[in-house]
Amino acid sequence: MIEIQRIREQQDEVLNGLSKRNIDATKEVEQILILDKEWRGQKTALQNLEAELNSISKQIGQLFSAGKKAEAQEMKAKTLELKTAVQSVKKIEEGLENEIKSLLYTLPNVCTSDVPKGIDESANEIIEEHGTSPSKEKAKTPHWDLAKTYNLIDFEMGVKVTGAGFPFYRGQGARLQRALVSFFLDEASNAGYEEYVSPLMVNENSGKGTGQLPDKEGQMYYIPADDLYMIPTAEVPLTNIYRDVLLPDANFSIKLTGHTPCFRREAGSYGKDVRGLNRLHQFEKVEIVRIETPENAENALQEMIRHVKKLLEALGLQYRVLRLCGGDTGFAAAITYDFEVYSAAQDKWLEVSSVSRFDTFQSNRLRLRFKDENKKSRLCHTLNGSALALPRIMAALLENNQCAEGIKIPECLTRYTGFEMITKKG
RNA sequence: GGAGAAUUGGCAGAGUGGUCGAUUGCGGUAGUCUUGAAAACUAUUGUACCGAGAGGUACCGGGGGUUCGAAUCCCUCAUUCUCCGCCA
Structure with a gap:
C-alpha cells in the first residue's frame, strides 16, 4: 500500500511511477x-x-x-x-x-525510475546474458520425456492422487530435488541468511501484509474451515515474522531464507506453457528475504542479484537477467529483476528467479518500522527473491545435461545426490 | 475435543465503574557525586493519529455491547498455562 503522505507530498512522482505500468491513476x-x-x-x-x-x-x-x-x-x-x-x-x-x-x-506500488515503461513482457529489458547451452541436437529430448525414461517424475500418478500440476518425484529425481534444496540453502546460509522452516499456511492478516490479499485472492488455495491460506511463496510467512515490529534503531540488516513448497492455483493458465514442470500447482522453492533501511535497500538488491547469479553459474546453466517493465512488474514490487535459464530442448527461456525491491509497500501494510537517529519511526524496506525455484531448474538440468550415458549431475550437487549420473538403472 | 485459570507499558507486577495512559520494582536514557567505575540520589523513559500551535483523541490480547463515564461489568473470538481425552 502506497503511503498516504507520499501521495500528499509527491503526487507527481507517484503518478509518474504508476504510469510505468501503463496506469493512469x-x-x-x-x-x-x-x-x-x-x-x-x-x-x-x-x-x-x-x-x-x-x-x-x-x-x-x-x-x-x-x-x-x-x-x-x-x-x-x-x-x-x-x-x-x-x-x-x-x-x-x-x-x-x-x-x-x-x-x-x-493502487499497485510506484515503480522506480529505472523501470522501463511497458505493457507486457515484450518491453522487458535484457540486462545481461551468460554461459552457453548444448546444441539442440545434443539436448534434443524435453524433460517430460526424460522424466519418463529415467523414472524421475510421474505426472500421471500425481493426477490420480491429487490432480494436474501435482507431480510425484521419485528415485533419482526425488534425490536430485533434495540435493538442489540443500545446495541452495547451504549457499544462502553461507551468504549470511538465517535459515527458517516456516508454516505452510497463513492467516488473512499475513496475506494482507505482503500484498497477496486482497489483490491475488484467487491465486491462493484457501481452507474455509480454518480461514487459512496455503502459502504461494515462503516470502509470505518469512516477511510476516516482522509484521507489527518496531526495530529499536537503524543498525540492522535482516536476512532470512527458507525452503517451502509453494501452492498456486494458477487460475487461467493453460496451453503448452503448462507442459511438464513448466507450471505447477505445487513446487519447491528456496526464498531469500531481506529487511533493510531505505538507504541500504538498493545495495541489498544488488547483493541478492549477485547471489542468484552465483547459483546459476555453479549449476552451469546459460542464463539471462531481465529488468521487468512496469506492466510486467508484480503488484507490490517497485522494481523486479527476473532470471531465466535457457532450455535447448524446448528452445525456450524459463523463468527461475524473481528478485524484487518492495520499498515501503509491504512494510506500510505490515507496520514494520525502525527508529532512526532522530528517534523517529520510519518504515523499513523489504526485498525478496527466489534462490531458486526448483522445477524449471530441474527441467533445464535434465534437458541440457543429457548425454549417451544418462544425465550428468553438476559437480556442485554430487556431494548432495551421492551420484554423478542419472541412469536407467537408478 | 472437554474442564479450569489467565492475557495490563521493554520485563516483572498492582489496579473490580470516575481525578488511570495507568501504583511500584527492574531495565533504558540523561544528570549529580567520583580520578574512573560501581553504589546512591535526581530527572526522564509507550505507540499512532488530528492540530500551524496550544493542545487534543485513541489504544490495558482482538472485536462488539452496557454506562454520562470502562483496564475494571456483559457478550464473542484468539492466544497461553494446568488437568483430561485423542494422536504423528
Missing part, C-alpha cells in the same frame, strides 16, 4: 486527496466532540462524589445530544477512512 489519486482532506476535517471535529464529552463526564463524576445528585442528573441530559453527534460524526469519519483505504489497496 490521476483520478484515483485526486479522489484520495479529496477524501483525505475531508477525513482530516471530520477527524478533528470528532476529536473535539469527544474532548467535550470527556470533560462533561469528568464533571459528572465530581458532582456525584460531592453528593450533588440533582446537578449531575442535569449534566447527564446534556451528554445525550453530544453522544449522538459523536456517533454520527464517527460513522462519517470511519466511512471516509475505509473509502480511502480501499482506494489505496487498489
Whole structure:
C-alpha cells in the first residue's frame, strides 16, 4: 500500500511511477486527496466532540462524589445530544477512512525510475546474458520425456492422487530435488541468511501484509474451515515474522531464507506453457528475504542479484537477467529483476528467479518500522527473491545435461545426490 | 475435543465503574557525586493519529455491547498455562 503522505507530498512522482505500468491513476489519486482532506476535517471535529464529552463526564463524576445528585442528573441530559453527534460524526469519519483505504489497496506500488515503461513482457529489458547451452541436437529430448525414461517424475500418478500440476518425484529425481534444496540453502546460509522452516499456511492478516490479499485472492488455495491460506511463496510467512515490529534503531540488516513448497492455483493458465514442470500447482522453492533501511535497500538488491547469479553459474546453466517493465512488474514490487535459464530442448527461456525491491509497500501494510537517529519511526524496506525455484531448474538440468550415458549431475550437487549420473538403472 | 485459570507499558507486577495512559520494582536514557567505575540520589523513559500551535483523541490480547463515564461489568473470538481425552 502506497503511503498516504507520499501521495500528499509527491503526487507527481507517484503518478509518474504508476504510469510505468501503463496506469493512469490521476483520478484515483485526486479522489484520495479529496477524501483525505475531508477525513482530516471530520477527524478533528470528532476529536473535539469527544474532548467535550470527556470533560462533561469528568464533571459528572465530581458532582456525584460531592453528593450533588440533582446537578449531575442535569449534566447527564446534556451528554445525550453530544453522544449522538459523536456517533454520527464517527460513522462519517470511519466511512471516509475505509473509502480511502480501499482506494489505496487498489493502487499497485510506484515503480522506480529505472523501470522501463511497458505493457507486457515484450518491453522487458535484457540486462545481461551468460554461459552457453548444448546444441539442440545434443539436448534434443524435453524433460517430460526424460522424466519418463529415467523414472524421475510421474505426472500421471500425481493426477490420480491429487490432480494436474501435482507431480510425484521419485528415485533419482526425488534425490536430485533434495540435493538442489540443500545446495541452495547451504549457499544462502553461507551468504549470511538465517535459515527458517516456516508454516505452510497463513492467516488473512499475513496475506494482507505482503500484498497477496486482497489483490491475488484467487491465486491462493484457501481452507474455509480454518480461514487459512496455503502459502504461494515462503516470502509470505518469512516477511510476516516482522509484521507489527518496531526495530529499536537503524543498525540492522535482516536476512532470512527458507525452503517451502509453494501452492498456486494458477487460475487461467493453460496451453503448452503448462507442459511438464513448466507450471505447477505445487513446487519447491528456496526464498531469500531481506529487511533493510531505505538507504541500504538498493545495495541489498544488488547483493541478492549477485547471489542468484552465483547459483546459476555453479549449476552451469546459460542464463539471462531481465529488468521487468512496469506492466510486467508484480503488484507490490517497485522494481523486479527476473532470471531465466535457457532450455535447448524446448528452445525456450524459463523463468527461475524473481528478485524484487518492495520499498515501503509491504512494510506500510505490515507496520514494520525502525527508529532512526532522530528517534523517529520510519518504515523499513523489504526485498525478496527466489534462490531458486526448483522445477524449471530441474527441467533445464535434465534437458541440457543429457548425454549417451544418462544425465550428468553438476559437480556442485554430487556431494548432495551421492551420484554423478542419472541412469536407467537408478 | 472437554474442564479450569489467565492475557495490563521493554520485563516483572498492582489496579473490580470516575481525578488511570495507568501504583511500584527492574531495565533504558540523561544528570549529580567520583580520578574512573560501581553504589546512591535526581530527572526522564509507550505507540499512532488530528492540530500551524496550544493542545487534543485513541489504544490495558482482538472485536462488539452496557454506562454520562470502562483496564475494571456483559457478550464473542484468539492466544497461553494446568488437568483430561485423542494422536504423528
